[in-house]
Amino acid sequence: MMDRRAFLRAAGLVGAGSVLVGCSSGGPAEPGAATTPPTAPPPTTTTTGPPSPPNWESLRARISGTVLLPGDAEFDKAGLAFNPLTDTRKPAAVVRCKNKDDVQACVGVAAESKIPIAARGGGHSYAGYSVPEGGLLVDMSELKEIQVRPDGTVRIGAGARLMDVYTELAKAGRCLPGGSCPTVGIAGLTLGGGIGVLSRRFGLTCDRLDAATVVTADSQVIEASGAKGTDLFWALRGGGGGNFGIVTEFLFSTFPAPNLAVFTLRFPAGSVATALGAWQEWIASAPPELWSNFVVSGASRAPACHISGCYVGSVGDLNGLLAGLKARPTARIVQEKDYLQGMRFFAGGSQRESFVASSRMLPAPADPARVAELMTGRQGVDLLIDALGGAVADLGPSDTAFPHRKAFASAQIYGKTDASGAARATTQVAEIRDALAEFTGVTGYVNYIDPAMPDWANAYYGANLPRLQQVAKSVDPDKVFGFAQAVPRT
């Protein structure tokens, strides 16, 4: 049997990493955006000679934040991501930035030294890509200010986590469609799209983005926005974290916070095929106010399943809709919640968790009997089918970088495992992912990033890939930013 490190290496979780940066800077990037002068003198990135090793002491003296190096008391902990299976990834330095000047300084050091660099928001990258092996981890956790403005927009620092965002918005009576896990970062979530329980009513998180402040590869600060019509702004909405620069702040439009009706329905083991058939038919004709997911829990003989959901409206109206579901649960919870209570209902825990995962995007309902068959003999692996449609499909596949606008649902394959079971979980997840391709073709969600995803760039980006490559080449010609699944620059 493969040992853990060998497994992780095979899966691309160690050693695969970081694309080495290119040779010389081509000067300021030309993404077509208006630029604002940096607030501190940018470190030069024009290097003609061989790269020099990073001068951490010089960086320490120049920034307001903290530089942590191996041997420093907090270093080991500061370099960890959410998934402990990625703990073998070790950065050369962790820099806790206090402001965008610090971020500019970090990018300058990485460009000059040609070492890998990655920003970390919530640290939930499935593959640990926010921890650059042997490189500079730009820890954004202290840039977490959330400011709800009188016009209903909200400015959010790129280090903020989802439950803090929801809590501040709720205080102001506003809401933003986002993901479920309380400690996921707003940064990674938004940059990859952002699917959640309010998506069918209010769109993806990235659909509500109005502007972003970005430190680019040449240490300039760019304000990317729709008004300025930039390719960069297009790419930031679904093109995936870590590709085009480091966002320091997001500006979103919000909605008045609605009251919600939430529900969970449980079905007996062995009823996956009938319940999934009924659920698919039901959700396909449901109004956008209703979001729901169907979860199959793999088992040796008879997989179990349950349905959860969230309705933007009253319990009475939800009960009317549930009456149309042609599958009878054995247990049922329906509750009224305010916005924040609703977000907490779906939140789950915030402790670190070891897992292996992948995804596909279903263009249409899947064959329920085939899904039941696929999940038989798969103990420890869940298949989470999250309905899309509604407001997600109001935009076209090329309107933002998120290409899966017309998908019926995302299908996430998730194997919770400790290190000793990781090789088996990886095999199981891969088998289900590859079998699902018979319904889905080459598709996948970049926020469920899978280091072993075959043909990953086409899977995540589809027909948007060439434009994303152009943007990446334009804003980062020297490949300062890069990781194993970064948008290819060629």
Ligand SMILES: Cc1cc2nc3c(=O)[nH]c(=O)nc-3n(C[C@H](O)[C@H](O)[C@H](O)COP(=O)(O)OP(=O)(O)OC[C@H]3O[C@@H](n4cnc5c(N)ncnc54)[C@H](O)[C@@H]3O)c2cc1C
């Ligand atoms: C438990 C759990 C629950 C989840 N639930 C959902 C869900 O409900 N809906 C959903 O859509 N997704 C969900 N996800 C997936 C999640 O959206 C992605 O893992 C996302 O990339 C995490 O963002 P992060 O900031 O926490 O992660 P990080 O690991 O910090 O970052 C992810 C990537 O973005 C880059 N990045 C981070 N910050 C910046 C920045 N400021 N500028 C540029 N690049 C940056 C990183 O370098 C890395 O490549 C979940 C993940 C987990 C682990």
